[in-house]
Amino acid sequence: MADKIPLLTPYKMGNFELSHRVVLAPLTRQRSFGNVPQPHAILYYSQRATKGGFLIAEATGVSDTAQGYPETPGIWTKQQVEAWKPIVDGVHEKGGIFFCQIWHVGRVSNTGFQPNGQAPISSTDKGLTYETRGDGNDASPPRKLTTEEIPHVVNDFRAAARNAIDAGFDGVEIHGAHGYLIDQFMKDGVNDRTDEYGGSLENRCRFPLEVVDAVVKEIGADKVGIRLSPFANYMQSGDSNPRALGLYMAESLNKHKILYCHMVEPRMKYLGEKVDSLHSLVPMRKAFKGTFISAGGYAMEDGNKAVAENRTDLVAYGRLFLANPDLPKRFELNAPLNKYNRETFYTPDPVLGYTDYPFLETMT
Ligand SMILES: Cc1cc2nc3c(=O)[nH]c(=O)nc-3n(C[C@H](O)[C@H](O)[C@H](O)COP(=O)(O)O)c2cc1C
Secondary structure, three states, rough: OOOOOOOOOEEEEEEEEEEOOEEEEEOOOOHHHOOOOOOOOHHHHOOOOOOOOEEEEEEEOOOOOOOOOOOEEOOOOOOHHHHHHHHHHHHHHOEHHHHHHHHOOOOOOHHHHHHOOOEEEEOOOOOOOOOOOOOOOOOOEEEEEEEEHHHHHHHHHHHHHHHHHOOOOOOOEEEEEEHHHHHHHHOOOOOOOOOOOOHHHHHHHHHHHHHHHHHHHHHHHHHHHEOOOOOOOOHOOOOOHHHHHHHHHHHHHHHHHEEEEEOOOOOOOEOOOOOOOOOOHHHHHHHHHOOOEEEEEOOHHHHHHHHHOHHHHEEEEEEEHOOOOOHHHHHHHHHOOOOHHHHOOOOOOOOOOOOOOOOOOOOO
16 A cells, blocks of 8 residues: 555665655754753654654754754764764664754854854854844854865864764765855855855855865765755845756756755745745756755645655655654554644753654554
């Protein structure tokens, strides 16, 4: 029966034999106290793991300047790497494939999150407004990175990728979406540089592609994915020609032969709000030669349709997977879904809304 459901058909992603196409999207949960992953994440991720299922860990900071939210995990210290190990082991014990999303927030931060209370770093010195940040954490005016400093940040991504492999992860997803540092370089609505990292499309994509290159050289292209959201303008990070940007990146990524490109649907303009759009990811899907993952506002039916129509290889589910640890099973049985509770998305309390969403079997 399951073989009739497109999302539940097997797929070979590079060296990984996936048994289905329902991917756990990266989900920040803010329960990693002091930037160190906690034991409660072992249960959280293993609940969502299946044999041959693909999981992407929550956004994880690459350095001490990368953070911009309370209690988000990092992967730049030995302690963090050690803390990730049992979490990764838990997923592997269930037969899951687990990538770490490596992240730098850039200007989506404030001096309170930065070492020595320094200004957050970015492609620009233009700051975010408080209203845009919108989660009660102010954003401090950023400091524009000098040309000479950029290789150091590239190196932070490289080192984080190495640490992820040391922690046991099967690979990394470079977080190039949603208005964070990499996106702040790519988008012409933010990047106002006059050096070789600003201006033309090629220049704006230089930093992202240098990160890709460094990570590929460190851990191998077969273990590297990237997440991009060319159409989004989250965190005031919009582009005047998102289609050209998406296509340029898809074609450039081919040269690096990375494993996958994970793109956020144009309809996911604001995280969580489903807005239909005339734009489409199909041109990028066609241009990119590796595995393509789509995300943003998918339910079962349109996920199946996207796979059946070959508009994507895999579909990443965020809020539905957050609230339904056995999401692939529920799709298989066409079972009702638990509703997600937005109130507990980011609350540091480990118990509520984290590992307590019921499985089908336990429902009465
Ligand atoms: C609680 C929450 C945390 C998120 N954290 C991340 C993150 O760490 N990295 C990321 O790239 N996207 C993040 N997103 C976006 C999701 O990965 C996903 O793209 C988004 O929720 C839309 O998919 P959905 O409609 O299936 O939920 C987050 C979304 C939510 C709701």
